[in-house]
Every structure is written in structure tokens, then in C-alpha cells.
Amino acid sequence: MGSGERLWFDVAGDAIDVAALTRRLLAPAAGAVATFEGRVRDHAAGKAVTSLAYEAYEELARREGERILAEAASRFALERAACVHRVGQLRVGDCAVWVGVSAAHRGAAFAACRYVIDEVKARLPVWKHERYADGSAVWVNASEVVPEQPEPVSPGPSRT
Amino acid sequence: MAAGKRVTVEYFAVLREQRAVASETVATSARTARDLYEELRQRHGFALEAGRLRVAVNGDFAPWERELADGDRLVFIPPVAGG
Numbered sequence: 001m002g003s004g005e006r007l008w009f010d011v012a013g014d015a016i017d018v019a020a021l022t023r024r025l026l027a028p029a030a031g032a033v034a035t036f037e038g039r040v041r042d043h044a045a046g047k048a049v050t051s052l053a054y055e056a057y058e059e060l061a062r063r064e065g066e067r068i069l070a071e072a073a074s075r076f077a078l079e080r081a082a083c084v085h086r087v088g089q090l091r092v093g094d095c096a097v098w099v100g101v102s103a104a105h106r107g108a109a110f111a112a113c114r115y116v117i118d119e120v121k122a123r124l125p126v127w128k129h130e131r132y133a134d135g136s137a138v139w140v141n142a143s144e145v146v147p148e149q150p151e152p153v154s155p156g157p158s159r160t
Numbered sequence: 161m162a163a164g165k166r167v168t169v170e171y172f173a174v175l176r177e178q179r180a181v182a183s184e185t186v187a188t189s190a191r192t193a194r195d196l197y198e199e200l201r202q203r204h205g206f207a208l209e210a211g212r213l214r215v216a217v218n219g220d221f222a223p224w225e226r227e228l229a230d231g232d233r234l235v236f237i238p239p240v241a242g243g
Contacts, residue, residue, distance in 0.1 A: 117243060142173065
């Protein structure tokens with residue numbers, strides 16, 4: 001797709017180019033740009049993570065990713081939105097998923113960014129295989145008995 | 161009609177590991193996507209119950225009760241973990 005696309009989703013085997021993605025969000029009416037980067041953490045469930053790999057069902061991941069961006073565009077007053085999810089081997093600190101949205105004002109930008117990352121995590125057919133320092137490895141969330149608890153959503157604004 | 165059909169099944173993540181292949185063609189008389197998963201689960205010992213999975217038919221999400229047709233492409237989708 002050309003850089004003029006308003007909504008842009010990709011599944012990528014190579015490092016995410018944050019600067020190039022951010023340029024996709026620029027538009028004369030876009031006074032607010034909000035981005036989220038999900039990066040590989042060095043620990044999970046109390047264990048030291050040494051490496052991880054993402055696997056995707058790419059055909060459906062692209063279809064679902066484009067749907068999520070279209071939903072965000074219909075719910076919020078967006079100018080542009082882009083999202084890329086990595087596949088393949090990643091190291092601690094690497095960017096695994098990037099979401100960026102632009103809007104006239106910050107309220108829509110923050111809300112849409114949050115919507116996209118939450119839906120991506122819940123719906124995109126992507127799987128994470130984590131390897132730990134103790135030699136073990138798992139497909140995250142795929143245990144028969146103990147599904148991972150979702151991260152709690154923070155309450156409303158607190159001004160202290 | 162209980163006539164057999166041939167469908168393609170593609171596996172990802174934990175299911176690919178448990179099945180030890182990435183895809184296969186299956187001859188089956190299963191009526192629905194759910195019936196096929198139960199048949200394959202029994203045959204290959206997949207640990208996850210259907211309730212933990214979703215299913216895609218021909219490239220998009222489908223209800224478990226979707227009736228299978230000859231030549232369908234199925235993907236059983238384990239719990240996702242993107243981001």
C-alpha cells in the first residue's frame with residue numbers, strides 16, 4: 001500500500017521502522033499523534049526470559065488487523081492509523097508491536113491507540129513462544145489449566 | 161449426507177507442535193468444524209478443548225457449527241498471545 005493510505009496494517013519479519021511508520025500518521029489536520037510500542041520484556045510470570053518468537057496466521061492476522069483499524073476509525077475521529085506486528089525471533093528490548101494514530105485532538109488519539117492495542121492483543125491470530133533462563137519454553141496462554149490473566153485496565157484519570 | 165470429504169487443516173503454535181506437521185489433508189465425514197476438531201483431537205491427543213480455541217474456514221473466522229464442504233481450508237486457532 002502507498003504511504004497515503006489512511007489505515008495501514010502489516011505483519012513484519014524484520015525490525016519495525018518507527019520513524020517511517022510515524023510519517024504515515026502525519027496529516028495537516030492531525031494535531032495529535034499517539035503511539036504505543038510493545039517491547040520484549042526480560043521477565044514473564046516470575047521467570048527470566050531469554051528470547052521469544054512470534055508466529056502468525058498471516059492471512060487472517062492481516063484481515064483482522066485491518067478490521068481493527070477500520071473499527072477504530074469508525075469509533076473515533078481519526079486522521080490516520082497504523083499498526084505493525086512482528087513475527088520471527090525477537091530479543092529482549094525489541095519492538096514486538098507498534099500502534100500509532102493521529103487525530104485533530106489528543107482525546108481521540110489516546111482512546112483510539114488504546115482501542116487498537118487492546119483489540120490486537122485479544123484478537124490477532126498471533127502466538128508467542130517464550131524461552132526462559134531455566135531452559136524451559138512455552139506457548140504463552142496455551143496451557144490447559146492456567147490461562148494468563150489479562151492486564152487490568154487502569155481506572156479513569158487520577159489527578160494528584 | 162455422510163459422504164466423505166477432503167479438507168485441508170493448517171496448524172499453528174501449540175497445535176503445530178502437538179501434531180508435528182504444519183498442514184495436512186484430511187479425509188473426514190465430520191459434519192461441522194467442531195466435529196472435525198473433536199475427531200482430530202481424539203486422534204492426535206490435542207490438549208486444548210474446543211472451547212479454548214476459535215476456528216477459521218477459508219481464511220476467516222467461522223462459527224464452530226459451520227458445515228464443512230469438500231476442499232475447505234481449516235485453521236484451529238489456539239489462545240492468541242500477540243503484543
